[in-house]
Amino acid sequence: xxxxxxxxxxxxxxxxxxxxxxxxxxxxxxxxxxxxxxxxxxxxxxxxxxxxxxxxxxxxxxxxxxxxxxxxxxxxxxxxxxxxxxxxxxxxxxxxxxxxxxxxxxxxxxxxxxxxxxxxxxxxxxxxxxxxxxxxxxxxxxxxxxxxxxxxxxxxxxxxxxxxxxxxxxxxxxxxxxxxxxxxxxxxxxxxxxxxxxxxxxxxxxxxxxxxxxxxxxxxxxxxxxxxxxxxxxxxxxxxxxxxxxxxxxxxxxxxxxxxxxxxxxxxxxxxxxxxxxxxxxxxxxxxxxx
Numbered sequence: 001x002x003x004x005x006x007x008x009x010x011x012x013x014x015x016x017x018x019x020x021x022x023x024x025x026x027x028x029x030x031x032x033x034x035x036x037x038x039x040x041x042x043x044x045x046x047x048x049x050x051x052x053x054x055x056x057x058x059x060x061x062x063x064x065x066x067x068x069x070x071x072x073x074x075x076x077x078x079x080x081x082x083x084x085x086x087x088x089x090x091x092x093x094x095x096x097x098x099x100x101x102x103x104x105x106x107x108x109x110x111x112x113x114x115x116x117x118x119x120x121x122x123x124x125x126x127x128x129x130x131x132x133x134x135x136x137x138x139x140x141x142x143x144x145x146x147x148x149x150x151x152x153x154x155x156x157x158x159x160x161x162x163x164x165x166x167x168x169x170x171x172x173x174x175x176x177x178x179x180x181x182x183x184x185x186x187x188x189x190x191x192x193x194x195x196x197x198x199x200x201x202x203x204x205x206x207x208x209x210x211x212x213x214x215x216x217x218x219x220x221x222x223x224x225x226x227x228x229x230x231x232x233x234x235x236x237x238x239x240x241x242x243x244x245x246x247x248x249x250x251x252x253x254x255x256x257x258x259x260x261x262x263x264x265x266x267x268x269x270x271x272x273x274x275x276x277x278x279x280x281x282x283x284x285x286x287x288x289x290x291x
Contacts, residue, residue: 003027011036057269058083059139061160062096063152070150071100072162073141074266078134083157083268088136091128095121099141107138140266148261153177161265168258178242179249180263185236188260189250193231202227236260 003026011022011033021040029035059076060083075092077083094115104110111122118124121138129136144150148166151173161181165173187193205223214222232238237250237260244252253259 003031007031007033011040059137059268060089060092060157061154061266061268062092063154063160063162064096064100065146065150065152066100068146069100069103069143070146070152070162070164071096071141071143072152072160072264072266073099074139074160074268076137076139076269077132082132082134085132087128087131091124091136094124095138096141099143103143105143107141110138110141142264144262144264149173151175151177153181155181158268159266161263163263164261165253165258166261168253168256172253172256172258175241175243176236176249176253176260176263179239180236180265182242183239184265185239185263186234187236188263189235189237190228190231193235198227198231201230205230236263 003023007026008019008022011026012019014033014037022036025036025039026033028039057076058078058080059074062071062073062075064071073092073096075088075095077088082088095110098104098113098115098121099110102113104113111120111125113121115121115124118127125136125138142162144162144164146164148164149168149170149172151163151165151170152161153174154160159181161177163173163176163180165176202223205226206219209219209222209226210216228238232248237248237253239249241247241249241252
């Protein structure tokens with residue numbers, strides 16, 4: 001049967017599918033719009049399913065806030081090229097806003113939530129996968145109560161941080177968030193470090209100092225000094241402030257009579273194990289996936 005260009009245009013506007021895909025769907029459905037839409041949806045689902053096992057170590061981070069909460073989100077894709085795609089960026093932005101506006105706290109809850117014309121975020125994700133041709137993973141997010149003053153910082157769309165302080169001003173909160181992004185603290189202060197971590201590190205340092213032949217009576221003091229130096233490097237309060245190395249973050253906050261309630265730092269792809277792929281094989285795989 002003959003498929004009119006105006007019908008292809010109409011189906012494309014309603015589904016955002018490619019022109020040739022729309023034409024094929026109309027031919028296969030013998031001009032039935034509802035059947036054509038279903039075929040296009042099934043095709044998108046099939047593409048998404050084929051890509052679901054592929055590693056996602058690139059992507060974007062987003063931060064959004066209102067008067068009560070601030071959210072930090074990481075969504076991953078396979079390549080930096082896809083991370084710069086407008087469709088992917090819009091997906092991440094809309095998901096971030098949905099988390100904030102609908103008070104969502106788990107990925108399971110998020111995936112089932114309706115969004116725009118999609119019955120669920122999962123359907124939206126699969127649609128974007130079918131369009132950009134890469135696997136997409138909503139990896140993690142946090143919705144943090146603003147029980148103080150919130151500050152945030154994003155470095156080039158790949159590193160995001162949020163800090164809540166109990167007093168001071170927004171600039172101080174932003175400076176703390178920027179410091180967190182740059183210096184990657186693991187704890188707020190030394191008392192937050194788990195006891196087993198402290199004991200294990202103390203045991204290692206004690207053996208190192210003893211092996212150096214130091215007198216037994218001064219070993220504990222040397223170990224204590226090394227422990228303090230080591231743990232100051234991973235605690236927010238003990239680190240040198242990124243904008244003024246003459247100050248520790250602890251001293252900076254003390255000058256404002258302030259303290260940190262909490263902080264969160266996300267870096268795109270951190271901890272994701274990336275499989276080494278031969279470039280020629282990767283190109284061939286991408287070509288084969290299109291055919």
